[in-house]
Amino acid sequence: MKDLRLRLSQSVGMWVALLLFSALYILYSSLHPKGWTVDVLVQNSNESFALILVSMAQTVPVLTGGIDLSVGAMMTLTNCVASNVVSGSAIQIVEGLLLTLMVGALAGFINGCIVVYGRIQPIIVTLATGAVYLGIALFLRPTPGGKIDDDLTWVTTNAMSEMDTTYGWFPNGAPGWFAHGIGRLPVPMLLLLAIILIVWLPFKNTVTGRGCYAVGSSEGAAYMSGLNVGRSKLAAYTLGGLFAGLGGLYLSIQTGSGNADIPQAGGYTLQSIAAVVIGGTSLFGGTGGAFGSLVGAMVLRAISFCFRVFDADSPMGFLANPLLQPIFEGIILLLAVSIGAARVFRVKNRLSLFT
Amino acid sequence: MSGMQKTSVLRSIDRPTLIACGFILVILAAGTLYMLITQGTATFIEPTYLLQQLKIAAFLGIVAAGMMMVILLGHIDLSVPWTLAASAMLATAVGGPWAIPIGLAVGLVVGLFNGVGVAYLRVPSMIFTLGVNAVLRGLMVMLTGGFAPQSSATPIMKWFAAGQLIYLPVGDGFGLSNSVLVWALISAGIVFMLTRTSMGRYIYATGNREAATYLSGINTKFVLIFGFVMCSLCASLAGLLVAGYTSKAFQAMGDTYLLPAIAAVVVGGTNILGGQGKYTGTVVGTILIVLLQSLLSVMQMPEAGRQIIYGLVIIAMLLVYGRSNAMRT
Known part of the structure; x- marks a missing residue:
């Protein structure tokens, strides 16, 4: 009981954000002429995915008491990488997807290395590496363009049922649990769920992940307690890079192209900080989490949706x-x-x- | 005796400033070498070219001077881009004798607002000023309809930005742009304030440890508000000068000043966590950034290469002198 109360008090920001989001989204859906349909849900989750991932990317370094001003740049970089490699045969596509994510994680790892071993303040490190990543992105894609596999674009930006129609999962007709259940959910929403369940929650419960919270609460105390401070920080920035890479990958899948858009990168970085704060993560580190930032990003998106209707x-x-x-x-x-x-x-x- | 004086002069210039100065010489040498090889002239170190660079540096230098006050306090001001644009837009829209007072009033109001948010509400400055930036952008879109305003800068704004009060009719003529004079005046004022007044001491003290400063009986809230007002005033002044220089205000005019200003302050040796740093460093950092940008554009480096080199230079310089202490038991 006491444990539950403690947990609630630690995540009160996230719950407030969740309430705010529910209110905004109910308002939006009831005003929208096609509200409460799968189409609208699919469209909204497509528009939110990249920002959600970038906000989750921002969260992990913020938890350690740092900040990552290069998340938008990493997203743009992976966006441009993906537009070069994610097409061709099935194996080539898989290789391309993996390569894109590796570029994202590597960019985050480099940030982490400079912060941990260079001992420079994260805010200025990521400001500078952000410029470098944007430069590489511009180098890879001087003008917007590139190509992403069409089938991949189609299935990942639609409801789950398109998986069946495109790849022929159920040759004898889809069973009821698929056609009326999972099949009606948007693919990006399920992808998000998978990322939270497969990447974030396991990471949070490892020693390294706990270490990120400890470092953010008090770096000195974490060091004195024998935690590997450097490894936690490195992991935080690398995971941030991976999340940003997932965001960039999805952005290129969604738009079917790559674009080294510098203002857009800056906009995503700034919005990610706002989403992190709205989602209940302290900018001083130590409390919060990626799920809260997910909600924070959805609040930001829901606000702009509402204005449309x-x-x-x-x-x-x-x-x-x-x-x-x-x-x-x-x-x-x-x-x-x-x-x-x-x-x-x-x-x-x-x-x-x-x- | 003279030897001792020399060491004390050298010691008064701190290590980051010296290294940055050395790097400026490297940039000048590289630029000259490049011009000699490609065009056979040493344009890069000709006085007219350097004066032109100084004129461009003045705008960034004024923004960086204000930003330094906030960084010394251990905060940051991300509302600079639209403070700069908003004051330029309102000043050109009002026009006439009231243009400059209105522009500076915008800076004053924004600075007071930022300062109250940070000092009284205790919202982290990074997020509060980010929000203020968004509000200012919204206000300007509302007022201008999303387009660059048609009105142009008043003659007096143009005179401050591009006129030449000091002109030496030697050779082709050496003109020192008035914007450089404005920068020099502001610099002198800030150096005096930081080193000779109690407010300067309070700024360093608050940046080092606000709790200790508060317990020493100093009104740290007022110090914080003062810092933010200084920063916004400098940004609005830079906005007026840029509008005078280009003779009109436009939407994204401030966006190119935020990151270079932070970079100039930090490359100049000011600790991003606050409490440490000398104003000479900021001036040297500004000149370094402007010359680096100019060298890259002279070499016709594509935007991609510019971004990469820009980022790498900042990291490399900080690796040399910006490292914090290792954690020890």
């Missing part, structure tokens, strides 16, 4: 004005992160404000 003639019509949307999004972003991160409402002792 307001009727221009209704009393709320001014919300649909495209010229006013940036300011509403800005104000909501500012309010959300301020409420999530303002420590003045939480501290019991005025001195602890200053740490």
Whole structure:
């Protein structure tokens, strides 16, 4: 009981974000003319996937008390790599997918190495490596283009039932549990579930993963307790790179091309920080998690979805004005992160404000 | 006696600044060598070319000067791009004698807002200023309709940015742009403030350990607000100068200043965690960044190569002198 209460109090930010997301998404679905259908769900999860992965990528270094300003750049880099290698025969495609993810993880590993062995502050390291990764991305893809296998694009950006129609999983007709159950879920949503279950949760429960939380809470104490601080940090940045790589890979699958878009990379990096904060992860490290950032990213996306569906003639019509949307999004972003991160409402002792 | 004085002068310039100065010489030598080989002239070290670079450096230098105040406090200001753009846009939109006061007022208001958010609400500066940047962008899109405003800079803004108060009619003529003078005045003011006033001491103290500074009886909230106001004021001033230089304001005019400004401050030896750093370092860092950008564009390096070299130079310089201490028991 006490354990449960402790766990709840540690993840209260995530629960608030989940409530906020539910409210926004219910509002959106009831206003949308085609709300509550598989099509809308598929479209929304496609649009959210890359941001969710980039936010999860941001989370792991933030948990250690660091930050990764190169997540957008790593996403762009893997996007450009994927647009060169993910096509051809089935084996070539699999090789291409693996290569793309390895590039992402390698980019994160390099960040980690410079932070751990170079002993330079993460914020400035990743600022610089971000420039390098964007340069490599531009080098690989000076103009937007490239090619991604069409079947792969089709099945990963649709409902699960397309897997069957494209690859012929069930030659004798799909069984009921597939056609009316899993088949109606969007593939990106299932991919996310798989990434959380196969990558994040196991990592979080290893000694290295626990170490990331310990390092973020107090690096000195973690070091004194005999934890391998360097290994935890290296793992955090590498996992961040892998997540960013997954995001970039999905972006190229979704758009069917690669694009070394520098402003877009910056935008994703900034939004990922916002998503991390909204999802209840402390920027000072030690509390939170990738699942919270997933919810945080969905909140950000749900806000922009909502603006699309307001009727221009209704009393709320001014919300649909495209010229006013940036300011509403800005104000909501500012309010959300301020409420999530303002420590003045939480501290019991005025001195602890200053740490 | 003179030997002792020499060492004390050398000691007053700290190691990062010296290394950065050395690197500037390397860039100048590389640029000159490249020009000699490809064109047979030493354009890269001609005074007119260097003065031109100094003029470009002034805009970045003013932004970096403000950014340094915030970094010295152990914070960061990511709202600089749209503070710069917003003040330039509003100033050109208002026009007339009120253009410059309005532009600076934008900086003042944004700085106060940032400062209150960080000092009183205790939102981490990185996330708060990020949100303020988004709000400012939204405000400007609302006011301008998403396009570059049609109005142009007032004559006095143009004079401050590109006019030449100091002009030596020697040879082709050496003109020192007024923006460089503005940069020099601000630099002198900041050096005086940091080294000769109690506020300067408070800034370093707050950046080192805010709790200790607070317990020493100093109003650290006021110090924080002061730092953020300085940063936003510098950004808005740079916005006015850039608008005067290009004779109009445009949407993304501030985006190219944020990362180079942070890089200039950090390459100049200021600790990104706050509390340490000399203003000379920031000036040297600014010149280094501008010359590096200029060398790469002279060499007609494609954007890809520029980004890569830019990032590698920052990492390499920090590996030489920006490392923190290893953890020891």
